[in-house]
Amino acid sequence: MHAPSTPADLHEQTRRRAEEIYFRNGCIPGHDVENWTQAEKEILAESRPALRTAVVVNVDGVQYVGEYTLDSCRGYHPGEIAPGAPVHLRFEGDKMFLQRPDGGELETTIVQRIS
Secondary structure (H helix, E strand, O other): OOOOOOHHHHHHHHHHHEEEEEEOOOOOOOOOOHHHHHHHHHHHHHHHHEEEEEEEEEEOOEEEEEEEEOOOOOOOOOOOOOOOOOOEEEEEEOEEEEEEOOEEEEEEEEEEEEE
């Protein structure tokens, strides 16, 4: 789906999606506001590109750049791991997993290795 180019386009896409939700949910009357709200949420999520962010880790003189999306980071916030701080990590194929201060892991996809 393409991003709506005008407020009128957004309104029309939302109206059509709300109608789809109404039919999908069995044509139950009285849920117009819920259907519209769900439609807005879906349309805006589809038109927003997934933001990709990265972490850089130095291991034995090699820098690894690992990207992650906000949808897959399980609440990780940039700066949670201080720059230059030692971090436990593991590699699996093209994945790099960093241990977070709370004990969880941040999963990244290695997009660059710099020697």
